[in-house]
Amino acid sequence: MSAAAPTSGPATGLLAVGAYAPPNVVTNAHYAARLDTSDEWIVSRTGIRERRHAAAGETSSALGAHAVRDLLTRHPDALEGVSAVICATSSPDAMFPSTAALIAGEVGLRGAAAFDVSVACSGFLYALAVGHSLIAAGLAGRVLVVGTEVMSGTVDQEDRNTAILFGDGAGAAVLGPVPAGYGFQSFVLGADSSGGPHLYLRGSALRLPAGTEMGPYLTQNGREVFKFAVRTLGDSAEQAMREAGMSTAQIDWLVPHQANRRIIDAACERFGLPLERAVVNLDRYGNTSAASIPLALDEAVKAGRFKDGDQLLLAGFGGGLSWGAAALRWWGGAG
Template sequence: MRYARIAGSGSFLPKKIVSNEELVSTLLLRGIETSDEWIVQRTGIRQRHLANSEESTSYMATEAAKLALLDAKIKSSNIDLIIVATSTSDKIFPSVACLVQSNIMATSAAAFDIQAACSGFVYALTIANNFIRSGSARNVLVIGSEVFSRIVDWNDRKTCVLFGDGAGAIVLSESKESDRSIIASDIHSDGTCSEILQVNSYVDKKGIITGDHFVSMDGQSVFKKAVNVLEKSAIEICNKSGIALSNIDWFIPHQANIRIINMLGRKLNIPSNKLIVTVDNHANTSAASIPLAFDKARKDGRIRMNNLVLMQGVGGGFTWGSILISI
């Protein structure tokens, strides 16, 4: 039997850090009333990293990928597949994954992007696991990379305080050990809820980009939907794996909002010391939020060998999913 284990991880955050105080000062100059206290109470965010003009989605993805390969002690030439989860690709095509493939000289790798908004990394890990389990790949580079700052309306208080930029990467490698591998995954979607979180921009019949190219969100609806589906998904993945929720060592939810994370923790009776939280420093980095949080917790020693880790994503589409991994 073939299994997929995490061989290494890496992350990249833009150098520019914008605190709530700095953001509030800028917004007040535009006549938008807000405060550090308001942002922290409603989101848990205290700062965010924002990309400069040189830090594209592919650039950040490449930097995270290099660190993940170094951590895994795997040469880029041994990567069979690159999957990038993103909603903010550099171009319509080629894919970010193909640009990364070129940048790291992964000459043997197939490459493609997937778009499942903030759930993208969980979807990508699920796909990568299936490639390895089927024997179609031995080493897969899975990346979440986003520059959401470029699709945020900085005059909209409801959304502009929420997002940040960054990239995280994981190398999955073939293993014969079932006790150190991806144990189970669970992904879903509900297109009837597409309008509660979207970027309603498209190319019309005349070839003109039209619509609203900024993120729009019905915050209350997203909150209710997110908590509900993630609770059910966590229970479902425990049923699939036969592992009790109480036996899971670490929970890495999508870092969208501290209120969603805390509410989910209460519903599932997850102790706060089992929750990996980075939203305070990274804000919502969409598909990059889970690998960024994982890499931080792994590198600071919280996540250790033989730990059970549950990752959960939720985002526009509406999409959501969970993946349970033995490290």
């Protein structure tokens, strides 16, 4: 199906997490008053009740830096030894300098290697895999991974098919050595460009897949993306567990990309997992693309939901069309 492998080298896991969401709450009523939609229509089809929007001029790097500072409130020494910063975003401040470099400068990591990963909603999982690989190769001791998005600026706010879905936010995590038996056990990454026309954002591209329009906003074929997501999230998650030498029956927590409640429910049904064992905050944040999984992780940690030794499964999908999954044994020291 895709590139997949059990992890190797010293045990590497999450040492600390943090998150930030702008204070501006945009409810379904906001769109119901302006567009041909309603709260009932949005909730029944997506599960979303509200989302956050960044203030005018507030960029992805600003949100990302806030998330790192939140991380530091609980783990003040987490950035010590960080020698690389990876930012997953599809709404960068600029093509260059990288959003990662801007965040690094804001949080006192000038001189660290810094680069962006652009895989839309799968980006945070790709960034985690790259960060893990840097540590395993001896190129970094600790890695700061940030998923941050200002998606409200990428969608046409007059288009009910996309405006209602996306929100803004950021999450951050520090990767580093954890005790043996904990940490990442496998990663699954993949992409299929034949599905590219179903979900794309032009950016500065001069060439697009045949049949796509040259508009400035995110464009999505919701029906096709939904079918892809239901199939791929389940397949990649099962593959990640197999690579880790386990079955889906051993999952304690599913931490999925937050795109649609029906997709998450379908994954739980496939794995035989009670719905309350899926971390879901979609109703309050909408789809925050690369920020959705770290936002969900942080919320679960702050609520004390993860216990030492819990088996986590992280899974996502997005533009590309792309997918990613990771099996992770939770180390309680990150709480």
